[in-house]
Amino acid sequence: MLAAMSTAPLRPSPQATAAPRDRGDACPGSLRLHAADDGALARVRLPGGVLTVRQAEALATAARDLGDGDLHLTSRGNVQLRGLADGCGAALAALLGAAGLLPSPGHERVRNVVASPLSGLDGRGAGDVRPWLSALDAALCASEAARGLSGRFLFALDDGRGDVAGLDADVTVRAAADGRALLGLGTPDPVLSVASADAPRAALLAAEAFLHRVRESGTKAWRVTELPLAPDALADEVRRRLTAEGADHEPWHGGAAPVDHEPWHGGPAPEGIAGGPPPGVIGSALSVHIPLGRLSGLQWRELTQVAAAAGPGELRLTPWRGAVVPALGLSGTDAAAALARLAAVGLVTGPGSPWLRVGACVGRPGCAKSRADVRADAASALAAAGRSGLPLYWSGCERRCGHPRGDRVDVVAAPGGGYDLSAVRGGHRTPGASIADPAHLATALAAFFPA
Known part of the structure; x- marks a missing residue:
């Protein structure tokens, strides 16, 4: 039975206010491994989620030879390798370095950039952000100051459709219809308009201005929203730096940034966990969703081989645990055959799948704090997702790591x-039922959402 309890507002995110830090940033990377319950973990930064086929093959080799064999996607379009053996750090670094995945060892944890995954492929958006992506990554790796950024600091490059602009980035650059770029700091709302050609430089200057303000304030802030500053103080610092470098910029007084068409949020389920591009053929691209963000070696190999045959030989991993394959070299018949090939190995290639409405943290055995194998339980209760008026997110404890933004049902493993x-x-959160067995989830959800 559902408890009759009043709704309560959610507590503000710890990223929404100044947060004192009593330790250094322990965010894992490719060279700084994290000790998890299932072995060491490496997080490989992939700016914009972009991989060449050769790089994808290198990651598969690393997962197979050094880890658990699977590739785990993050909510920033990066890849995690899990189950790594002790002492494999040097071998992993050599493998990744040879594939061009470590362009600067000193910057490898700060190359956190999300970008509109369909940019330049479907005719939407106000501009192609791929040139910005390459330029920003190169500028980051060339900046000595940028090495001081936290592994949690995030850049977002939005092509104007508004998809990655809502991902709580510290610096957001959005293409505008007038050919310029809009810069946001800590929120997607713009504070400056800059020339499109200066957009990558403006993003880096904003990050360097943030670091300067962190030093001046004597805080240990990792994110822009943690800085104890007046709202316009950081923007003023960025304006001064742009002026000093002769960059074309002007204040933005237009309110919220315009959106070029409505962004997608999971195809036919507009509030789906998946978000991002719906699965299928979209313009000159193939889009798939990866259930729970976990790819087996077989699934990764099929995806990589499809990318190799599709033309550019490129993969774009999305912040919504999906993948986009630029398919400029495929006919309509070939594209359909490629999607069928990917569907055969368990990837979601069309609308209607309940996996588009289900997400989960890593759970057991990977996380010591988890009380349950939430991925297994989510899979066993998959059919219940159709009984819910909201998407479902399974968590092994109250931290709810990786939970999506927006409305949802939280399914949290209980202490007992x-x-x-x-x-x-x-x-606002409405507490509901407690269930002893995931097999009873459908009944509990029916009480939440009566017919």
Whole structure:
């Protein structure tokens, strides 16, 4: 039975206010491995989620020879390698370096950039952000100051459709219809308009200005929203730096940035966990969703081989645990055959799949804090997703790591076993049922969302 309880507003995110830090940034990378319960973990930064086929093959080799064999996608379009053996760090670094995945060892944890994955492929958006992506990554790796950024600091390059602009980036650059770029700091709302050619430089200057303000304030802020500053103070610092470098810029007074068409949020399920591009053929691209963000060696190999045959030989991993394959070299018949090939190995290639409405943290055995194997339980209760008026997110504990933004049902492993359910709507949480067995999830959800 559902408990009759009043709704309560969610507590503000720890990234929304100044946060004192009593330790250094321990965010894992390719060279700084994290000790997890299932072995060491490496997080490989892939700016914009972009990989060549050769780089994808190198990651598959690393997962097979050094880790658990699978590739785990993150909410920033990066790849995690799990189950790594002790002492494999040197071998991993050599493998990744040879594939061009470590352009600067001193910057490898700060290359956190999300970008509109369909940019330049579907005729939407106000401009192609790929040139910005290459230029920003090169500028980051050339900046000595940028080495001081936290592994959690995030850049977002939005082509104007508004998809990655809502991912809580520290620096957001959005293409505008007038050919310029709009710069946001800590929020997607712009504070400056800059010439498109100066957009990557403006993004880097904003990050360097943030670091300067961190030093001046004596804080240990990792994110822009943690700085104890007046709202316009960081923008003023960025303006001064742009002026000093002769960059074309002007204040933005237009309110919220315009969106070129409405962004996608998971195809036919507009509030789906998946978000991002819906699966299928979109313009000159193939789009797939990866259930729970985990790819087996076989699935990764099929995806890589499709990318190799599609023309540019490129993969774009999305922040919504999906993948986009630029398919400029495929006919309509070939594209359909490629999607069928990917569907045969368990990837989601069309609308209607319940996997588009289900997400989960890593759970057991990878996380010591998790109380349950949430991925296995989410898979066993997959059919129940259709009974929910909201997408479902499974968590092994109350931290709810990796949970999506927006409305959802949280399914959280309880201390004594089973799961506690709560619904998040409009920033308010409604506590609901407790279930002892995931097999009873459908009944509990029916009480949340009566017919």
